[in-house]
Amino acid sequence: MRKVNQMKLMRVTDPHIVLELIEKEFQPLAPETAALEEAGGRVLAEPVYAGEDIPGFDRSTVDGYAVRARDSFGAQEGLPAVFECAGEILMGQPAPGALQKGQCYLIHTGGMLPEGADAVIMLEDTETLGNQVHAYRQVAPGENVIRKGEDLQRGDEALAAGRLLRAQELGWLASLGIREVKVYRKPVMGLLSTGNELVPHTTAELPPGMIRDSNSHTLAYLGRKYGAQVLESEILRDAFDYFLEKSRRLLEKVDFLVFSGGSSVGARDFTSRTMEALGEPGLLVEGISVKPGKPTLLANCGGKPVLGLPGHPVSALVIFSIFGAAILERLSGRKPRQFHPAIRATLSRNLPSRSGRTDYVCVKLEQGGNGVLAIPVFGRSGMLRMLTHADGFLVIPTEKEGLLEGEEVEVFLWE
Amino acid sequence: MRKVNQMKLMRVTDPHIVLELIEKEFQPLAPETAALEEAGGRVLAEPVYAGEDIPGFDRSTVDGYAVRARDSFGAQEGLPAVFECAGEILMGQPAPGALQKGQCYLIHTGGMLPEGADAVIMLEDTETLGNQVHAYRQVAPGENVIRKGEDLQRGDEALAAGRLLRAQELGWLASLGIREVKVYRKPVMGLLSTGNELVPHTTAELPPGMIRDSNSHTLAYLGRKYGAQVLESEILRDAFDYFLEKSRRLLEKVDFLVFSGGSSVGARDFTSRTMEALGEPGLLVEGISVKPGKPTLLANCGGKPVLGLPGHPVSALVIFSIFGAAILERLSGRKPRQFHPAIRATLSRNLPSRSGRTDYVCVKLEQGGNGVLAIPVFGRSGMLRMLTHADGFLVIPTEKEGLLEGEEVEVFLWE
Numbered sequence: 167m168r169k170v171n172q173m174k175l176m177r178v179t180d181p182h183i184v185l186e187l188i189e190k191e192f193q194p195l196a197p198e199t200a201a202l203e204e205a206g207g208r209v210l211a212e213p214v215y216a217g218e219d220i221p222g223f224d225r226s227t228v229d230g231y232a233v234r235a236r237d238s239f240g241a242q243e244g245l246p247a248v249f250e251c252a253g254e255i256l257m258g259q260p261a262p263g264a265l266q267k268g269q270c271y272l273i274h275t276g277g278m279l280p281e282g283a284d285a286v287i288m289l290e291d292t293e294t295l296g297n298q299v300h301a302y303r304q305v306a307p308g309e310n311v312i313r314k315g316e317d318l319q320r321g322d323e324a325l326a327a328g329r330l331l332r333a334q335e336l337g338w339l340a341s342l343g344i345r346e347v348k349v350y351r352k353p354v355m356g357l358l359s360t361g362n363e364l365v366p367h368t369t370a371e372l373p374p375g376m377i378r379d380s381n382s383h384t385l386a387y388l389g390r391k392y393g394a395q396v397l398e399s400e401i402l403r404d405a406f407d408y409f410l411e412k413s414r415r416l417l418e419k420v421d422f423l424v425f426s427g428g429s430s431v432g433a434r435d436f437t438s439r440t441m442e443a444l445g446e447p448g449l450l451v452e453g454i455s456v457k458p459g460k461p462t463l464l465a466n467c468g469g470k471p472v473l474g475l476p477g478h479p480v481s482a483l484v485i486f487s488i489f490g491a492a493i494l495e496r497l498s499g500r501k502p503r504q505f506h507p508a509i510r511a512t513l514s515r516n517l518p519s520r521s522g523r524t525d526y527v528c529v530k531l532e533q534g535g536n537g538v539l540a541i542p543v544f545g546r547s548g549m550l551r552m553l554t555h556a557d558g559f560l561v562i563p564t565e566k567e568g569l570l571e572g573e574e575v576e577v578f579l580w581e
Numbered sequence: 582m583r584k585v586n587q588m589k590l591m592r593v594t595d596p597h598i599v600l601e602l603i604e605k606e607f608q609p610l611a612p613e614t615a616a617l618e619e620a621g622g623r624v625l626a627e628p629v630y631a632g633e634d635i636p637g638f639d640r641s642t643v644d645g646y647a648v649r650a651r652d653s654f655g656a657q658e659g660l661p662a663v664f665e666c667a668g669e670i671l672m673g674q675p676a677p678g679a680l681q682k683g684q685c686y687l688i689h690t691g692g693m694l695p696e697g698a699d700a701v702i703m704l705e706d707t708e709t710l711g712n713q714v715h716a717y718r719q720v721a722p723g724e725n726v727i728r729k730g731e732d733l734q735r736g737d738e739a740l741a742a743g744r745l746l747r748a749q750e751l752g753w754l755a756s757l758g759i760r761e762v763k764v765y766r767k768p769v770m771g772l773l774s775t776g777n778e779l780v781p782h783t784t785a786e787l788p789p790g791m792i793r794d795s796n797s798h799t800l801a802y803l804g805r806k807y808g809a810q811v812l813e814s815e816i817l818r819d820a821f822d823y824f825l826e827k828s829r830r831l832l833e834k835v836d837f838l839v840f841s842g843g844s845s846v847g848a849r850d851f852t853s854r855t856m857e858a859l860g861e862p863g864l865l866v867e868g869i870s871v872k873p874g875k876p877t878l879l880a881n882c883g884g885k886p887v888l889g890l891p892g893h894p895v896s897a898l899v900i901f902s903i904f905g906a907a908i909l910e911r912l913s914g915r916k917p918r919q920f921h922p923a924i925r926a927t928l929s930r931n932l933p934s935r936s937g938r939t940d941y942v943c944v945k946l947e948q949g950g951n952g953v954l955a956i957p958v959f960g961r962s963g964m965l966r967m968l969t970h971a972d973g974f975l976v977i978p979t980e981k982e983g984l985l986e987g988e989e990v991e992v993f994l995w996e
Contacts, residue, residue: 363673
């Protein structure tokens, strides 16, 4: 009997469905308490309430003179309202006394209004003459003032659960006197490189047929970039029981396990058997309709995501930066990104593709006379060197059979 | 004599000129040696050369059969070339022996070609019959093979000085066996908040007229995001000698000093005097033609950049994320960013501006029926709460007198 040699046909899943599965199958990690200084880049697991009115006192929003607005009524160019200056309100201090009819106080931006004052006349609308201040513009009650509690009142929600803590959220919480917050735990990511041809990058002399493990470096960097704590990686040889035992032990210590390697059909089966054996419900995805990275595996092993990346360095990098990132963001409590910043560019050449498959094409950007040019970067070897020449990638969507030279494309940067 | 009360007129510098000054006045920090694992996100100070040929042996780029190409000549559908299978080449191992005329070896992607073979026939172009392999397609010499040294030869430059080490560069260097690299030192950033109205964020009960320091949290987070190690921040009170002494001592320990606060005219003069006294040549910029953040100061104090930010939290955040980031990137050896990823959106309302000034307008993004809508976010109070509702900002360039509702804009995301 003749045997037709074919790559095993893969049951491939659409990339959008894979991203939906990630949202559906996995949950944010348990919340923990973190000091505000440690909470940046993480996601609030509980709302934060204001413990006081914000601002805590009536404040001036300008440099000028605090007055009773009605004392300024009718003031105009050539017919100033005249005030007696009762003094200066120093920053961080209350006014020396209450404001009397016809009086004003010199006040700075952020300064505390004296009792009796309800508006501030801007410095540039005034002149001083000894102890007198002449105002050439009238002000309405509340003008150039923020009232106590105007931003937020004691007990109001200051920040909702699920909010990512960026620079502004950290500053805002600091101004409320928040010292610690409940945030989702940072995911711990484990990394296992597989393949009998791999040796650690510290190997000086390569034995024949061997290559150094590069994926663990690529993936550890990306894992940290997407918010994970990355455990030291290990290279596993192909011996099923040993492999399974090592994987099981590592999975106990981590929230997310990543296999990389085994680009050959045999090694892939090996990884997929391991992923099936690690926990229920097991494999969710046995291939994604993308290029590169089609032979990607995804499993749910007892609630923990396990990702099986192709060993091919370019595929592993591209797939991790899309699907690995989505998994880490899910575990961290982040909402899926709705907006992806990109560079608008003009494609430098035709790019064929196949309908039914999403292509990620690595490109270099160049500033041309008519805007930015996106130049696809190819390499026969599949080595990462090719990617060192790329600034980012563009996407040829599933329904398209390619893109044409001169088309406008969006390029997503790598950094 | 009457005294006209006016804000001191500022000698403002165009933001593009400020960015050019940053490049011109400051230099990348001294290079240091870092282990590859610690080098991610940093910039190579010296080129890296390959210590060996890459790849180190002739490799297959597919799963298939290694052959002498000429033995396949003429093979086609219905007229196969017939090979005797001499065995399998295991990953990470050399072939058991040299290839003889008419023979083939089963080989996997990345496998080492046996002596005598010069091409690989893909698995799907073959059938097996016992020990025989029938090939239905001819291959040319070199087909599906990467030659030893094809990517790079021993002694070639593997990565140029000045290159940012992203995931792919780290993986590429690991595959070359590079254990450590020369990279520019990470900048150390010092942070001094000034203003008599400020208390630490840990203060539970605010005394009247006081507010909690929020800028140190905002700026420490942004500093780290842009690659700095941030020293603990301190709040300074306005007593010139004390202030200068503290600043001088901190400047000795850091590569970049940031003052924040002093929104009042007096406090600003105070900061500017300190910046002048800290070292030669002193103040470079005494105001930038932007909104918000016009009263920004920049000095070169003995070769170290010192940035004086407005105390206004929104201004401080916006200015730091543009100019502070540029300074940190310069010290880290990064090239100025040529391409800024953005979201394309439609402006929801008219935005007036003034010609001769660059405006940074905070916006919220919403997915509308006809694409993404950019909705400007305003707040009277100038508190950071307003920025917690913003996804990013858009720029109204100097020459424009505003933007119109419905115009297409580019929004730069905050994260």
